[in-house]
Amino acid sequence: MPSASVALDPDALAPGTNVLLSGPVMTGKQRVLLRLLAGGDPTDRGTVVATTRTSADAVSRTFEAIAGEVPDDLFAVVDCTGTIAESRVRKTANRRFLSNPGDLTGVGIGLTEFMRRFYHRGDEARVGVHSLSTMLMYTEFRRLFQFLHAVTGRIDSSGFVGAFAVDSSALEPRELNILLQLFDSVVETRDGDESVEYRVRGADAGTLGPGSWTSF
Secondary structure (H helix, E strand, C coil), rough: CCCCCCCHHHHHCCCCCCEEEEEEECCCHHHHHHHHCCCCCCCCEEEEEEEECCCCCHHHHHHHHHHCCCHHHEEEEEEEEEEEEHCCCCECCEEECCCCCCCCHHHHHHHHHHHHHHHHCCCCCCEEEEHHHHHHHHCHHHHHHHHHHHHHHHHHHHHHEEEEEEEEECCCCCHHHHHHHCCCCEEEECCCCCCCCEEEECCCEECCCCCCCCCC
């Protein structure tokens, strides 16, 4: 039986931490990811999001609803939804647009560019990717693992915080176990009897959130 509702504590994530959010579709992983990215003071540090399903503008609005108003130069988005074909806009100061989520090289370049900007300014930053599942529709698992190995390594070495979401049904159990090697903790989500439930496994269980299934 799940315990009573307990809130996640994004402030519990230490610099250099990478977290994986894993669960079925429609269990609120994007909003949980943005809540993790909103930890600390997002008006005093950088936030970078790579989005494969939701436009840059929509992600910005959702993040602002969670974190409050954030200065434009502190919130950057790598939009991989393919809307570039419609907008013909390749980039702005805080936006990068890619033709599809399978362009892992482009995603990596965009994330690294923004991370370097914040790092060289002496800012802390949080970095999120939603969703790895969409990327897997365009590329093979081996390439995705190599991409994640590079990005999580940069987050760790920069002292940033990373959060990555995946639909658990998109991976074989063996693949999920391989991915988990790259992360300090995993936040699992599922449909409960009355609401969505979650639990935390790994180094941050008990600080980031409970280790047993709990209602949001």
